[in-house]
Amino acid sequence: MPIILENVSLFYSKNTPLEITALKDVNLRIEKGEFVGILGEKGAGKSTLIKLFNGILRPDSGKVTIDGLSPSSKKVKSRVGMVFQQAADQLFCRTIYDEIAFGPLNFGYSRKETEERVLEALEAVYLDRTMLSRNPFSLSGGEMQRVALACALALRPDYLVLDEPITGIDPSGKKEILETLKKVKDQGTAVITVTHNLKGFFPLLEKIIHLQEGRISFQGSRKEYLETENVPLPPVAAMMRELKSRGIQVNPAVFTVEEALEEILRVKSIIEKEKAEKQPE
Amino acid sequence: MIRLENVSYSYPDGKPALSDIHMGIRKGEYIGIIGRNGSGKSTLALHLNGLLKPGKGKVMVKGMDTRDISRLQEIRKIVGIVFQNPETQFIGRTVEEDLAFGPENLCLPPEEIRRRVERVLAEIGLENYRYHSPKTLSGGQGQCAALAGTLTMEPECLVFDEVTSMLDPDSGKLVLKHVKKLHEKGKTIIYITHNLEELHDADRIIVMDRGRIVLEGEPENVLSNPFLLDLGLTPPSLMDLAERLKKHGVMIPWEKTSSPSSFAEEICRLFLKT
Amino acid sequence: MQEPVFSYVPGDSFLHTLDPRTKLAAVMLLGILTFRTESFFGIGALFVFFFALTSFSGLPARVFLRAVRPMMLFIIFIFFAQLFFTKGHVLTSFWILHPSLEGLQNGLRLSARFILLLLFAALMTASTDPSAITCGIERMLRPLPLRWMGVNSFELATMMNLSISFLPILFERVERTKAAQASRGMYFGKNPLRSVPALAIPLIKGVIRDAEELALAMESRGYQGTRRTSMHELTMQRRDWIFLFALILFAALMLRF
Numbered sequence A: 001m002p003i004i005l006e007n008v009s010l011f012y013s014k015n016t017p018l019e020i021t022a023l024k025d026v027n028l029r030i031e032k033g034e035f036v037g038i039l040g041e042k043g044a045g046k047s048t049l050i051k052l053f054n055g056i057l058r059p060d061s062g063k064v065t066i067d068g069l070s071p072s073s074k075k076v077k078s079r080v081g082m083v084f085q086q087a088a089d090q091l092f093c094r095t096i097y098d099e100i101a102f103g104p105l106n107f108g109y110s111r112k113e114t115e116e117r118v119l120e121a122l123e124a125v126y127l128d129r130t131m132l133s134r135n136p137f138s139l140s141g142g143e144m145q146r147v148a149l150a151c152a153l154a155l156r157p158d159y160l161v162l163d164e165p166i167t168g169i170d171p172s173g174k175k176e177i178l179e180t181l182k183k184v185k186d187q188g189t190a191v192i193t194v195t196h197n198l199k200g201f202f203p204l205l206e207k208i209i210h211l212q213e214g215r216i217s218f219q220g221s222r223k224e225y226l227e228t229e230n231v232p233l234p235p236v237a238a239m240m241r242e243l244k245s246r247g248i249q250v251n252p253a254v255f256t257v258e259e260a261l262e263e264i265l266r267v268k269s270i271i272e273k274e275k276a277e278k279q280p281e
Numbered sequence B: 001m002i003r004l005e006n007v008s009y010s011y012p013d014g015k016p017a018l019s020d021i022h023m024g025i026r027k028g029e030y031i032g033i034i035g036r037n038g039s040g041k042s043t044l045a046l047h048l049n050g051l052l053k054p055g056k057g058k059v060m061v062k063g064m065d066t067r068d069i070s071r072l073q074e075i076r077k078i079v080g081i082v083f084q085n086p087e088t089q090f091i092g093r094t095v096e097e098d099l100a101f102g103p104e105n106l107c108l109p110p111e112e113i114r115r116r117v118e119r120v121l122a123e124i125g126l127e128n129y130r131y132h133s134p135k136t137l138s139g140g141q142g143q144c145a146a147l148a149g150t151l152t153m154e155p156e157c158l159v160f161d162e163v164t165s166m167l168d169p170d171s172g173k174l175v176l177k178h179v180k181k182l183h184e185k186g187k188t189i190i191y192i193t194h195n196l197e198e199l200h201d202a203d204r205i206i207v208m209d210r211g212r213i214v215l216e217g218e219p220e221n222v223l224s225n226p227f228l229l230d231l232g233l234t235p236p237s238l239m240d241l242a243e244r245l246k247k248h249g250v251m252i253p254w255e256k257t258s259s260p261s262s263f264a265e266e267i268c269r270l271f272l273k274t
Numbered sequence C: 001m002q003e004p005v006f007s008y009v010p011g012d013s014f015l016h017t018l019d020p021r022t023k024l025a026a027v028m029l030l031g032i033l034t035f036r037t038e039s040f041f042g043i044g045a046l047f048v049f050f051f052a053l054t055s056f057s058g059l060p061a062r063v064f065l066r067a068v069r070p071m072m073l074f075i076i077f078i079f080f081a082q083l084f085f086t087k088g089h090v091l092t093s094f095w096i097l098h099p100s101l102e103g104l105q106n107g108l109r110l111s112a113r114f115i116l117l118l119l120f121a122a123l124m125t126a127s128t129d130p131s132a133i134t135c136g137i138e139r140m141l142r143p144l145p146l147r148w149m150g151v152n153s154f155e156l157a158t159m160m161n162l163s164i165s166f167l168p169i170l171f172e173r174v175e176r177t178k179a180a181q182a183s184r185g186m187y188f189g190k191n192p193l194r195s196v197p198a199l200a201i202p203l204i205k206g207v208i209r210d211a212e213e214l215a216l217a218m219e220s221r222g223y224q225g226t227r228r229t230s231m232h233e234l235t236m237q238r239r240d241w242i243f244l245f246a247l248i249l250f251a252a253l254m255l256r257f
Ligand SMILES: Nc1ncnc2c1ncn2[C@@H]1O[C@H](COP(=O)(O)OP(=O)(O)OP(=O)(O)O)[C@@H](O)[C@H]1O
Pocket: A012, A013, A020, A021, A022, A040, A041, A042, A043, A044, A045, A046, A047, A048, A049, A085, B136, B137, B138, B139, B140, B141, B142, B166, B168
């Protein structure tokens, strides 16, 4: 059973001069096991949208259901793991061990099982075991972000909901965490992530939702996204599209360096062949 | 303008965060700092205007030692820092009030403060959020507001600690453009980032690892240095592509790898010339 | 979403453009007046005065409802306490309660006064930028010899600013910690004995950490607790003097009758 949003609207500071329409008439369906990317400009309502998935926010109108249940019911809570945009907000325990163990203990797992999960989660975010006794607030920005992600992974949720999970993480760390997420997805968990990091996430996304001023302006597969006008693209894809618009016959639906290389070389050989044919005339 | 001499620092409970840092920053320079998580970038930033005092060695800003408390106010007027985490740096209850906080401390006359606040609000595109509490802004808006709060102080030297990390690509580019403009106006810029694509215009890049400076030089050389991979850093994708194309005889000069459009333009020039 | 009780509503009405000091003085004067006025006629006149000012301000009625609503329970309590526990002509008796005429009058008077106070305070806070209020207070305090007490008016103003914003910060911390815990299975609802301790410790630590980082951020932006200027230019204009003069006239009239 999926996450379903029907005609959801949400306002902040309703009926004041500072009223903000954060979401407007959003309809959405996310299946189990999908890898979904939520994109959009700053302030488009992405964080607001995902906070609906575990009942932190409730819509002013419309309906949210997860597996047919309300997101604020306790049963659903253990199925949705959430990482907020500001990792520092999410940490509140004295040591990192307590922090990661908080979720599993709360859902009634034994000490032993909890410990297992903590160690597994720590490994999945590539942190060292010596970290376990440290205070979460003495970490660097990127380290905190990793701990926050470990907290959600330790729940082994059906839906892993992430708000920009790789901000502040160094490039090789990004690669590691993306691999972890892919593994999690392959085990059947739906990964739903807000992201600005197209370069890193693009190869993983199966479905893309683009928000604009609280409305969904695009919803579809990665391939359809690449063919859409006026959406941000990863640098390589942007370059390929530019090439195409300048009259070079490349396939623009390409986003890794390797594929781009291949595609450019292919076109190059074609052009050279044509030139060679023209020359004798 | 800023000089660090043998600076070492350890947090009270931790292992050394900086060890034996030696560096000089010239006036008007644009420096990028990169390095993996926990390598000490933010700690270094906090030393530049005396928020942290070196455990060993010294930091000099225009000839003033940051350990000299009587000069701190002056130092902070010269060096402004935009921190990594936006929401712990809001002081005002409204965005407008927050932007005014810095200049108020500099004892500027009211009309000058208002002029600066107006200008920065417009430049950063936050006019519509003037009366909102900075704490209710979205991640990216908050990051812009934090940036704006330091811009109103108009310091000579600006330190940016991962200021575009929560911004969508378009807003990030706008901020970067703004930074470039500040640099052109003669400001000294120190730009910390994990997004190496943003450092194309830097004069010099410093790579940190475990509290030390391990690599230093012009972007062209540093970003294509194979040693980067060992440090957990990967080159920007367009540079990577250019580098690989080179092996197949397609030469894209370094300047053209700065943006997708200049890259594409160069390929067209190479392929379609008759 | 919850909203602050007293909050600024931006605008450019006559009231908005008055100097914050004028409005502070006016609220104080009206406060004194409210508690010096005994007659119902006087209280009625104050209400009329309030509505007159409100119509100048262009503020929506909601602002005022919001200010009075949270205090309503307290006001009703006061009313009934006065009604039943004031000795005098008993109106009717039922059970052990003997409401008196004097009680009714006292109750009405007292609750009307509280409501008036809240309304005037709401009128000021809604029409004045909060930072302008503290700036105004700072200016009013400046001539006082506060230095003897070891503080100066600048420090006092910043303290005030920060403590006004402290409550929102605290609430926000509560919200955040709650959200963080809830998303990891903590269930708040029924049992406060369980949820309060779970919240309290992270909350205290969170607030302390917030305070530390806030101090760092303030320091970084050059705050020293010494002389500083303000974005708001405080100059008493003609309309300020006119307003104050009219108000004093009104007060004198009220106290006369
Ligand atoms: N608690 C709040 N109170 C009032 N307004 C809010 C609150 N939270 C968010 N907003 C506003 O709602 C809008 C949407 O915010 P949201 O956080 O969902 O954006 P976002 O898409 O996550 O942006 P970003 O990429 O910058 O994080 C913004 O204009 C923001 O200012």
